[in-house]
Amino acid sequence: MPTEKDDRSPVALELRDVSADQRMFSPSVARNSAPILAALKRVLPTHGAVLEIGCGTGEHAVCFAGGMPNLTWQPSDPDADARTSTSSWIKFAGLTNVLAPLDIDVCSGRWGVEQTGRFDAIVSINMIHIAPWAASLGLFAGAGRLLRTGGLLVLYGPFMRDGAHNAPSNAAFDAALKEKNPSWGLRDIADLEQVGGATGLKLRETIDMPTNNMLLVFSTRSA
Numbered sequence: 377m378p379t380e381k382d383d384r385s386p387v388a389l390e391l392r393d394v395s396a397d398q399r400m401f402s403p404s405v406a407r408n409s410a411p412i413l414a415a416l417k418r419v420l421p422t423h424g425a426v427l428e429i430g431c432g433t434g435e436h437a438v439c440f441a442g443g444m445p446n447l448t449w450q451p452s453d454p455d456a457d458a459r460t461s462t463s464s465w466i467k468f469a470g471l472t473n474v475l476a477p478l479d480i481d482v483c484s485g486r487w488g489v490e491q492t493g494r495f496d497a498i499v500s501i502n503m504i505h506i507a508p509w510a511a512s513l514g515l516f517a518g519a520g521r522l523l524r525t526g527g528l529l530v531l532y533g534p535f536m537r538d539g540a541h542n543a544p545s546n547a548a549f550d551a552a553l554k555e556k557n558p559s560w561g562l563r564d565i566a567d568l569e570q571v572g573g574a575t576g577l578k579l580r581e582t583i584d585m586p587t588n589n590m591l592l593v594f595s596t597r598s599a
């Protein structure tokens with residue numbers, strides 16, 4: 377299985393520590409937060425509402441909300457421990473622009489936020505390869521339903537391109553994921569573009585990130 381040196385281990389496997397107030401600490405988040413924040417600052421609007429899918433420990437949520445104070449950050453995760461940690465991180469950080477985490481499983485047809493108005497962006501980090509393909513389909517379907525015109529779906533993680541891995545370490549990681557669960561594995565950008573096409577989302581930009589990860593920016597049609 378992936379080791380701690382990877383940037384992509386399932387949250388439950390890589391956690392080192394839980395503080396007395398239930399904050400969980402992820403070594404990979406400590407490494408990747410700064411480069412992801414820098415990329416998000418460039419691609420996200422300065423104002424608006426962002427929904428984070430699969431927020432894990434909640435460290436990203438407070439880092440990004442702190443770094444982009446004019447955004448309202450809505451974290452979510454179907455895992456109860458992740459939501460507890462995220463709530464504790466929000467309290468610890470004392471930020472007013474992060475909302476309490478929601479229980480959203482992208483595979484469900486409704487996410488429970490349909491009534492709150494459309495989001496300017498949906499961000500999901502290191503989620504779709506550690507979940508069945510149905511999660512990718514559900515994520516894009518939800519983004520198609522819930523993003524405003526011109527809104528962004530931003531994905532971070534390791535990806536394949538036209539059936540090929542971009543590094544031997546990603547090939548090994550893919551094999552390890554599939555060994556753990558055959559329905560997991562790195563997703564191909566071409567497959568994601570196809571799903572995006574069916575849900576009204578077009579790939580606008582791919583950004584190379586440290587340790588052979590990428591940030592993919594999809595957007596709905598502009599007005």
Ligand SMILES: C[S@@+](CC[C@H](N)C(=O)[O-])C[C@H]1O[C@@H](n2cnc3c(N)ncnc32)[C@H](O)[C@@H]1O
Binds near residue numbers: 386
């Ligand atoms: C590897 S962790 C990444 C967590 C965090 N984004 C990070 O980068 O540290 C994957 C997260 O996706 C969540 N997840 C898995 N399946 C999901 C689904 N169907 N819908 C939404 N989130 C899901 C898990 O609960 C977990 O917190």
